Amino acid sequence: MSHAAVLAADVVSSGEAGAFWVLGPIALAGAIGMVLSRNAIHSALWLVLTMLSLGGFYFVQQAPFLGAVQIIVYTGAIMILFLFVLMLVGRDYSDSIVETLRGQRVAAILLGIGFAGLVGGLIADATSGVESVGLAESNADGGNVAAIARLLFTDYLLAFELTSALLITAAVGAMILAHIEHESGSRPGQKEQSIARIKGPRPQTLTGPGVFARGNSVAAPALLPDGSVAEDSRATGMKMRQPPAIASGSIDDLDDVTVDSGANRDGVPT
């Protein structure tokens, strides 16, 4: 069957039915897993699974544009942002399971199941035996993408343009809720810190301990070219070893000679 033939077909092919019976349970499992997961990240991932399955449905129902957009926008952008926020919340966070209203959970579950059963039953009843119509016409003349574009710029022009008001509101709202204006002179940002460092006396990073010191222990201070100790390389809160004199001594001496250098700070045992 060629592609054109696929586009023109109005009947449910066996491939489509097969895809449905594979994707349907996955989508359902994702939805149920999302509700039942204790961990927020796991919940989000189950939801991703559902979204992906929905994308798959759209593909097999000959709406490839919708399917691709579903995956790019929902799983690719929105759910990633979800994950982003959940990660900032912290991995050990989980919902409080204390009920503020007694019996609320049970009532909610029962009513939820009842509502789902009612609506699901009604829809199943109403749509059983319905012949699908109009798919071939709506995908004619340039296919799925062109058909959506045509609708957006004719019948749904106003709704499409109106969403811009929604987007502006969302952007302004995000700024209001998340952006804190910093007074000038308060905590410097990454840029200011970087400029200050380059202009300061020491553009480079602090010397790491153990560098050029014939030992790679954190406790071994770095040595300057003249053999003296680089003070910057002393680790804080640690008893540093005394480097051996440059002319005499050997590596073995390092272990024996220790001095109290910089460790006599408050609260640090020497």
Added chain:
Amino acid sequence: MPDLSAPSISYLGLAPVLIVLGAACIGVLVEAFVPRHLRWNAQVSLALLGTVGALAAVILVAGRNELTAARAVAVDGAALFIEGTIAALGALSILMFAERALDPAKSAFVASAALPVGSSADRKLATAPYSQTEVFPLASFAIGGMMLFAASNNLLVMFVALEVLSLPLYLICGMARRRRLLSQESAVKYFLLGSFASAFFLYGLALIYGYSGTVDLGEIREVAARSGASDALFVTGLALLIVGLLFKAGIAPFHAWTPDVYQGAPTAVTALMASCTKVAAFGAILRLLYVGFGTSEWTWRPLIYTIAIVSMVVGAILGITQTDVKRMLAYSSIAHAGFLLVGVIALGDAATAGRGLSSTLFYLLTYGLTTVGGFAVVTLVRDGDGEATHLSKWAGLASRSPLTAAVMTLFLLGLAGLPLTSGFTGKFAVFRAAIDDGAWPLVVVALLASAIAAFFYLRLVVLMYFSAPAEDGPTVGVPGLPTTIVLAVTAAATVILGLAPGAVLDLAEQAAVLVG
């Protein structure tokens, strides 16, 4: 590929909406480019210009009856009347937003909404003389969305407009300067429940589309007339759509958010929500039920009938138990929503449609004006923590400030629907239409509910006049120009529409046209 032919758009017919949304967009740019010390005045004037401009545009285009932008928007009498009402009430609300004299920190809105409540930076900014002026463009967006919501002839546009009106409201609910946690809680509650309601609406939309193959209200009516309204998809879809709309209008049993949100939100925002949102939601309900589902009336009529009774009773009875003025007004709004539904029922068949529709439109106007006035008085009564909304604080207010107490009494009487106030005229018109339509049991319940509701309105009046003032009672702030204008306009309207409603009633009668 066939050529596209762009739909013709009547920019004149859309002008009211476009003006408000345009003002909102410019407001966002102002926020970005104008220095902070100029922003407040710029934003206030821009938002007022937008709403008043929209009102002027409504007057300019009055009398048109058409569908524009590929049948997406109706420009007809009812739509224009409601757009004008929303623009006027919106302008009054914006004036309340702009009040600088009452709060010592010059504004009822927070200086930086992003700061965590109680953090040191937040405490430092508590008395800062500036605030988040984004509230003005956001309010303009909300008002624009409301106007389009009531005028949309297309379920998809209706849904997008619903979101356009809701999203800014969710945001500005959480931006009170005082009692920020309460305010943020109200915003979150409103947001969660509101998104839930939007989801219901969307689900219903999908089902109706599945049933009829269109989202256009007029075409839905034709399909329903052709193929009968007993289809399960049709009934389920209609029910879900109505649930979404009832939520927005704050009608019992979908009212649970109303008291909490009205109480937590800044009072100016509450005024906007209680007046404009309600008007817009009823505009949409009228259009949906009569344009989209007019031929399948007996599918929804019993439902609306029941809900009207529930809403009136719940609002009136729970209102009695409240001890907070804002919560009391919230329950009052729920009861009034029930009265309005009586008007919706009373539209009846085509022959008497004019009477029911015009009385509902009139009621919306009077209710909106009185409510805005009531909330404006609430902003005046203050103590150290901001507004003193507990009923006990209002005891003996008349001896402290006779004028404030008198104005509040006027509004309360108006809400109670006592004669010589606008509330009486509105209720009378709606009930008469309902009786004409044969819905007299509903009117009986409505009268009983009115009597119960009158109890809690009058209780506050009694409290203000006949109780001894509390020792550490609140002070009554001296309102600046904006709030004074609001109080003057709303009080005058409450009296005039009660004494001589004829002209406005005629206007509403002329406007009672729904196209589609």
Added chain:
Amino acid sequence: MSNLAAESPTLADFGTDVWWIIVIKVVGIFALLVALTLFAILFERKVVGRMQQRIGPNRVGPRGGLQSLADGLKLAFKEDIMPALADKPIYFLAPVIAAVPAFLAFSVIPIGPIVSIFGERTPLQLTDLPVGVLIVLACSAMGVYGIVLAGWASGSTYPLLGSLRSAAQMISYEIAMGLSIVAVFLYAGTMSTSGIVEAQESGSEVSAFGLNFDGPGWYAVVLPVSFIIYCIAVVGETNRAPFDLPEAESELVGGFHTEYSSLKFALFYLAEYINMVTVSALAATLFLGGWRAPWPISIWDGANSGWWPVLWFIGKVILGLFVFTWLRATLPRMRYDQFMRFGWKVLVPVALLWILVVATMRVLSREYDFNAGDIALYVGIPVLVLVMAVVWLWPDKAPDPTVKEGVPPTTRGAFPTPPLDLVVPPSPPLIKRDAVAAGKRGGGKRA
């Protein structure tokens, strides 16, 4: 059949293959990707070595040719560590999620025209859809999950920071990348990859100074701004230097894969290189004419038929890989805030503006019958010259008087440097080699 004229596949040519052709194609693409990965690793190390005046790996196999294979084998035999704090199922899944979409994305890349495989005529492309390019975008969007989840599931700080960075970075740069492709869609009138390659077959006719000739068809030439934005954005999208902030080793140890080892780490490595190959292949498809031969070769009639195009295609991919390597060897890593600002405040607005310009041009050329080639010649080139002149003549920034130039201080407290008279002892192999060489030259000297 190889002497036939080029046969560009259209959408109707897909979905008609017999099953064994599909199997061959799938295995072929898999093999091609793995081979290209092995090649790319070695290629990168060799090229970077040359650019740094080194030889690069030269021990394993002839001229070090089997180095990547040896690395891969070594990785497979390393100990597989599961951190105690890891979220086990996700820790296990993350590398798989990173690698699978990387392979998937290649299924819509056209490698060649219609060829004959064992008598079956079929396009050299696994499949194509009306929204082909969006499939690649969708796959790259899914690939982010691998990285994000890896960082989170490791239960450790640096990986988490790396994965947060990568999430922010990939979303930001994906927007710029998507927008850069829009102009290509506008010109090609299709989103299918094979259609875009076909649309680049020949450019519009340009008449200049009385001469008529075909302008270039490649969108890299027709839509230069899109091409540049695409190139920059994909470097961010693939986490490569100078945008390799999610794995910035000087800040985050190894970034998101710090805790990974053995085959799981190998999968991340594989995914990164396959992503490089994929975006290079997509660049070739969208902007460089796909499998079509470049200009001087395209004069030869047989260049675009049979199996030859595979060669041109792979050549273009390797060119892309070379640019990646070149960037890595040349540029220092950007600071994170600079990087984000660049993405949001430069790339995205420029891309939007460019789309506006392109759309306007399309409408104008349709409504008023302009010739796009003429416009490019008479408007584009002067604008280009003007821009270059401005850049050239723009005054240099005045030197900052507070910055002291010259020799860094060498007093105490300065950064420790080895003594100037440090004598490095020669390494034993060198001594041995020198000795052997000296011995070969003749013992007389030593005696």
